Amino acid sequence: MARGIETKCLHLEEEEGCSSNYGSVSYPIYQTATYAHPSVGKSTGYDYSRLQNPTREHLEKVVATLENGLDALAFSTGMAAITLMMELFSPGDHLIVDADLYGGSIRLFHNVSEKNGITFSSIDCYKEDVESYINENTKAIYIETPTNPMMNVTDIKILGEIAKKHHLLLIVDNTFLSPYFQNPLDLGADIVVHSGTKYLSGHNDTLAGFLVTNRKDISEKLRFLIKTTGSGLAPFDSWLVLRGIKTLGIRMEKSQQNAIIIANWLQGQNAVTKVIYPGLPTHPGHEIMKKQARGFGAMLTFQLESKEFALAILEKVRMIKFAESLGGVETLVTYPTTQTHADVPEEIRERNGITESTLRLSVGIEDVKDLLDELDKVFREIEGELHDQKES
Numbered sequence: 561m562a563r564g565i566e567t568k569c570l571h572l573e574e575e576e577g578c579s580s581n582y583g584s585v586s587y588p589i590y591q592t593a594t595y596a597h598p599s600v601g602k603s604t605g606y607d608y609s610r611l612q613n614p615t616r617e618h619l620e621k622v623v624a625t626l627e628n629g630l631d632a633l634a635f636s637t638g639m640a641a642i643t644l645m646m647e648l649f650s651p652g653d654h655l656i657v658d659a660d661l662y663g664g665s666i667r668l669f670h671n672v673s674e675k676n677g678i679t680f681s682s683i684d685c686y687k688e689d690v691e692s693y694i695n696e697n698t699k700a701i702y703i704e705t706p707t708n709p710m711m712n713v714t715d716i717k718i719l720g721e722i723a724k725k726h727h728l729l730l731i732v733d734n735t736f737l738s739p740y741f742q743n744p745l746d747l748g749a750d751i752v753v754h755s756g757t758k759y760l761s762g763h764n765d766t767l768a769g770f771l772v773t774n775r776k777d778i779s780e781k782l783r784f785l786i787k788t789t790g791s792g793l794a795p796f797d798s799w800l801v802l803r804g805i806k807t808l809g810i811r812m813e814k815s816q817q818n819a820i821i822i823a824n825w826l827q828g829q830n831a832v833t834k835v836i837y838p839g840l841p842t843h844p845g846h847e848i849m850k851k852q853a854r855g856f857g858a859m860l861t862f863q864l865e866s867k868e869f870a871l872a873i874l875e876k877v878r879m880i881k882f883a884e885s886l887g888g889v890e891t892l893v894t895y896p897t898t899q900t901h902a903d904v905p906e907e908i909r910e911r912n913g914i915t916e917s918t919l920r921l922s923v924g925i926e927d928v929k930d931l932l933d934e935l936d937k938v939f940r941e942i943e944g945e946l947h948d949q950k951e952s
């Protein structure tokens with residue numbers, strides 16, 4: 561019988577009932593660079609940690625199970641995973657990519673991959689006619705859904721059908737929802753990308769990345785590339801991600817619950833001109849999310865009436881941290897213009913709707929009353945100060 565995802569976060573089915581590793585319930589950290597051979601021509605199956613490491617392998621099996629994939633590969637960061645994925649392509653290849661993406665992915669595609677002879681069409685996959693951008697050298701479609709930071713939602717199944725029809729790979733960065741809420745491989749994707757730094761590890765204490773696939777040919781290519789280029793995740797970091805994943809379910813549920821409350825609170829503020837959260841029934845992607853995901857996540861973006869107001873929030877928050885990153889237990893507020901999306905050319909930022917009064921919130925698992933208390937205090941203070949400035 562198929563196990564529920566919360567159980568899969570804790571137990572690898574194939575290891576149930578085995579008492580290897582002295583019955584250790586927490587998987588051991590094999591902090592070794594190399595492995596001794598019993599004799600010439602014999603190997604324990606482990607030769608060198610760039611190629612194989614039991615702790616990393618255990619994590620990879622857990623993540624593959626969570627995404628219903630055949631294989632998962634663990635990398636030192638999310639960007640290391642995406643960089644390696646780009647090695648599947650050759651000079652002359654063309655990719656269709658979402659216009660609104662994590663800033664680091666945009667930087668990689670336009671500053672590194674283009675130099676290597678790969679070309680891109682950056683389009684709004686959630687609303688444009690994707691098929692009309694396909695030409696004879698198009699090899700893949702690369703999306704995020706919801707996108708970072710504008711929370712655009714694309715129908716994965718429809719894109720999967722287009723990709724299949726034209727023999728393209730569909731690659732989905734699933735960082736924002738985690739496998740707890742969404743499984744793109746089940747909807748027709750060929751490769752799933754994760755920044756494991758975010759929800760999977762979940763504690764703002766380590767960097768990690770993943771590629772997951774359900775295709776044997778892709779898995780073999782990626783395995784060859786990771787052992788050759790050497791960007792695999794270190795044993796201790798693998799263990800940290802394993803520990804984080806154990807609580808993925810309760811963290812996702814609690815942070816989503818808090819996010820819904822905060823989204824509604826923000827909607828009631830005079831200074832907030834727009835709240836972009838797919839969990840709100842008014843969000844244009846709400847119905848697609850209900851169809852293809854099991855939740856809406858805990859990321860939300862909002863627009864303030866002015867740049868001044870946005871900056872003042874960043875100055876005044878204390879418990880809520882003004883920091884880059886997302887998906888951890890602590891609530892973080894990010895300023896995309898100067899942080900995650902600083903290297904994205906201004907005209908692209910503007911086209912995507914990221915302005916100097918846009919803030920992004922990664923809602924954590926604090927007592928929501930304390931989050932609301934702080935937000936309320938900060939908003940009232942700023943309103944008072946801006947009012948005083950007008951008077952004088």
Ligand SMILES: *Cc1c(COP(=O)(O)O)cnc(C)c1O
Nearest residue numbers: 637638639662708735755757768
């Ligand atoms: C953070 C992030 C990445 C990059 O991951 P790192 O672990 O920071 O290298 C990629 N995609 C998305 C959606 C992200 O949020």
